[in-house]
Amino acid sequence: MPLLEVSDLHTSFSTDDGVVRAVDGVSFTVDRGQVLGIVGESGCGKSVTMLSIMRLLSARQSQTTGSVTFDGEDLLAASTKGMQKIRGKEIAMIFQDPMTSLNPVYRIGWQLAEAARLHNPGMSKAEANDRAAEMLTAVGIPSPRERLANYPHEMSGGMRQRVMIAMALTNDPKLLIADEPTTALDVTTQAQILELIRKLRTEFDSAIVFITHDMGVVAELCDDVVVMYRGQVVEAGPVERVLAAPEHPYTRALLGAIPRAGQRRKRLATVEDQMEAFLLSGEEA
Amino acid sequence: MLRYTIRRVLWGVLVIVAVSLAVFVLFGPVLRARSDLSPARIYAGKNPSDAQIAQVEENLGLDKPVVQQYGNMIYRLVWGPSDAEKERLCPGATEERCQELVGRLGRSYAKQRSVDSLIGERIGVTVSLSLVAAVMWLTISIPIGILSAIRPRSVFDRITVTGVLIGQSLPIYYFGLLALYFLTYKYKIFPQGGYEQLSFTDPWPWLSHLILPASTLALQFTALYVRLVRGGMMDAMGEDYVRTARAKGAGERRTIFRHALRNAMLPIVTIFGLDLGILLGGAILTEATFGLRGVGQLSVEAASSLDVPLTGGVVLFAAVLIVGANIVVDLAYAIIDPRIRLS
Numbered sequence: 001m002p003l004l005e006v007s008d009l010h011t012s013f014s015t016d017d018g019v020v021r022a023v024d025g026v027s028f029t030v031d032r033g034q035v036l037g038i039v040g041e042s043g044c045g046k047s048v049t050m051l052s053i054m055r056l057l058s059a060r061q062s063q064t065t066g067s068v069t070f071d072g073e074d075l076l077a078a079s080t081k082g083m084q085k086i087r088g089k090e091i092a093m094i095f096q097d098p099m100t101s102l103n104p105v106y107r108i109g110w111q112l113a114e115a116a117r118l119h120n121p122g123m124s125k126a127e128a129n130d131r132a133a134e135m136l137t138a139v140g141i142p143s144p145r146e147r148l149a150n151y152p153h154e155m156s157g158g159m160r161q162r163v164m165i166a167m168a169l170t171n172d173p174k175l176l177i178a179d180e181p182t183t184a185l186d187v188t189t190q191a192q193i194l195e196l197i198r199k200l201r202t203e204f205d206s207a208i209v210f211i212t213h214d215m216g217v218v219a220e221l222c223d224d225v226v227v228m229y230r231g232q233v234v235e236a237g238p239v240e241r242v243l244a245a246p247e248h249p250y251t252r253a254l255l256g257a258i259p260r261a262g263q264r265r266k267r268l269a270t271v272e273d274q275m276e277a278f279l280l281s282g283e284e285a
Numbered sequence: 286m287l288r289y290t291i292r293r294v295l296w297g298v299l300v301i302v303a304v305s306l307a308v309f310v311l312f313g314p315v316l317r318a319r320s321d322l323s324p325a326r327i328y329a330g331k332n333p334s335d336a337q338i339a340q341v342e343e344n345l346g347l348d349k350p351v352v353q354q355y356g357n358m359i360y361r362l363v364w365g366p367s368d369a370e371k372e373r374l375c376p377g378a379t380e381e382r383c384q385e386l387v388g389r390l391g392r393s394y395a396k397q398r399s400v401d402s403l404i405g406e407r408i409g410v411t412v413s414l415s416l417v418a419a420v421m422w423l424t425i426s427i428p429i430g431i432l433s434a435i436r437p438r439s440v441f442d443r444i445t446v447t448g449v450l451i452g453q454s455l456p457i458y459y460f461g462l463l464a465l466y467f468l469t470y471k472y473k474i475f476p477q478g479g480y481e482q483l484s485f486t487d488p489w490p491w492l493s494h495l496i497l498p499a500s501t502l503a504l505q506f507t508a509l510y511v512r513l514v515r516g517g518m519m520d521a522m523g524e525d526y527v528r529t530a531r532a533k534g535a536g537e538r539r540t541i542f543r544h545a546l547r548n549a550m551l552p553i554v555t556i557f558g559l560d561l562g563i564l565l566g567g568a569i570l571t572e573a574t575f576g577l578r579g580v581g582q583l584s585v586e587a588a589s590s591l592d593v594p595l596t597g598g599v600v601l602f603a604a605v606l607i608v609g610a611n612i613v614v615d616l617a618y619a620i621i622d623p624r625i626r627l628s
Contacts, residue, residue, distance in 0.1 A: 054532060056528060056531055056532060060436075060438075080537075081536075084534045084535070084536055085534065086534075087531065087532055087533065087534040088532060088533035088534030088535075089534055092532070092533075093532040095525060095528070095529065095532075097525060100524065100525040100526065101525045101526060101528075101529045102526055102529065103526040103529070103530070103544055103548070104526070104548065104623070104624055105547050105548055105551075105621075105622065105623060106547075107623075114533065114535070115533045115534075118533060118534045118535060119534060151623040151624070153623070153624050164529075167529075167533065
């Protein structure tokens with residue numbers, strides 16, 4: 001039985017201009033310990049899919065249908081309380097922008113300890129603090145005890161993303177959802193964070209869903225990959241196979257839009273150009 | 286923090302000096318240049334002779350060079366009235382009686398008493414009114430603002446937004462008079478105007494006299510603060526850190542009160558401090574409507590009788606309150622918002 005099974009997931013938003021179908025019949029599975037990459041351009045529904053699974057979208061502004069089964073439990077049917085027990089404990093999430101994802105008015109230590117205490121009601125403050133410091137050490141933050149007293153604004157973006165990762169892994173989740181965790185960081189920091197995730201992957205043994213639009217990251221980090229386009233899954237399979245022999249023209253277009261060293265004096269093909277060429281040629285998918 | 290505080294206080298002093306200069310120039314030389322508004326002419330009785338006017342000017346100290354007059358004013362403000370002044374204005378009186386007659390802010394022409402003692406007499410009313418009103422508008426507007434923000438476009442929210450519009454549009458004197466007519470004259474629920482001293486053994490008479498005026502004063506602030514809290518909370522609820530809190534497994538209540546509210550309240554603390562500072566300088570309309578003899582009424586009395594020292598004194602007093610409130614707000618902000626660095 002897979003750890004996470006998503007089938008025929010639809011999420012739509014009611015806006016003033018009508019209903020927007022952001023996720024339109026998405027299905028995929030994640031096995032225990034597996035790293036699944038979800039790629040696609042901005043606005044293709046990657047993040048909304050994950051927020052729907054976590055049920056973090058406002059019920060007033062969106063409708064989600066389909067089925068999400070996590071560890072045998074139907075998440076879309078779970079109670080609010082039941083979902084709270086799963087979030088941060090069974091499934092944890094890290095977000096794109098570490099600059100805004102931490103609460104500016106609380107100390108790092110408080111926010112980390114909160115993650116621990118929310119799911120361990122009997123835990124004392126001292127124990128929660130110890131756990132917080134332990135997690136900071138795990139994500140490679142030096143002198144963790146002193147760092148606990150820092151406020152988010154006193155840390156760099158890379159540091160804050162490390163804190164977010166530490167917070168997500170506090171309760172040894174079975175699944176970690178990383179929603180473009182390196183997009184907002186500079187290239188050097190990106191590499192460090194990726195390295196950290198790769199290291200923690202073996203240490204914590206969580207399955208990971210890694211959302212990105214960076215094919216390089218997918219190649220390095222993931223076992224399988226799901227390619228999304230306009231709210232739908234257009235291709236899925238093992239990373240080696242998809243990268244070496246993409247079947248869907250959109251996947252080919254996506255791969256074609258990656259600049260390569262040594263490629264000179266040629267305008268980089270955009271996904272739009274290539275898709276247009278494909279549609280004009282009348283080729284079958 | 287200490288250096289910042291000192292610098293902030295020095296700035297405040299500078300502002301007060303600027304206000305005092307403006308008060309002095311406006312109420313001194315400028316008024317005096319218009320012979321029909323010259324205080325001495327007004328206080329010298331009907332059809333005064335030039336000699337009488339000169340005598341009054343001398344008594345009021347208006348015959349001195351302008352710079353010296355200002356110097357005297359500042360000297361008195363900082364060190365209190367001089368012995369010579371005390372000797373002239375309250376000869377042989379006890380120290381206590383003398384304080385009623387001469388003070389740091391000068392002496393009212395019309396009431397023949399020190400501005401300090403007049404403000405001292407009235408400040409209790411204004412402080413009581415402002416504080417009771419502040420408690421009212423905060424306890425009402427914060428919960429309504431939060432409820433409205435977490436259910437945007439709900440029936441409750443729509444009623445709130447409409448109520449805010451009505452509350453903000455109702456003038457104090459209109460709402461106040463309506464309340465007075467129905468709740469005091471027609472149904473006799475609240476006592477007629479006036480003010481009762483606060484007694485800690487039985488605070489009811491004090492409170493019952495304040496409920497109506499304070500609710501009137503609080504009405505517009507409630508409307509304003511509901512808008513502020515609602516807007517602040519809606520922004521905060523949409524922030525990434527609120528999503529983080531939910532993703533951690535925090536319940537809705539914890540997310541709202543621990544994570545969003547604390548952030549949403551930051552700007553409101555600032556506005557509240559400033560509003561309170563302004564109110565303590567006199568809530569003119571409310572005091573007038575309910576016949577409360579507070580600082581606001583005092584300033585009206587002063588201005589309408591062209592009582593130059595009293596008007597200037599009240600203005601200066603209000604300025605000190607506002608500058609003081611600003612300093613308190615800035616320091617408080619540094620404590621509640623860790624991102625503000627004081628240096």
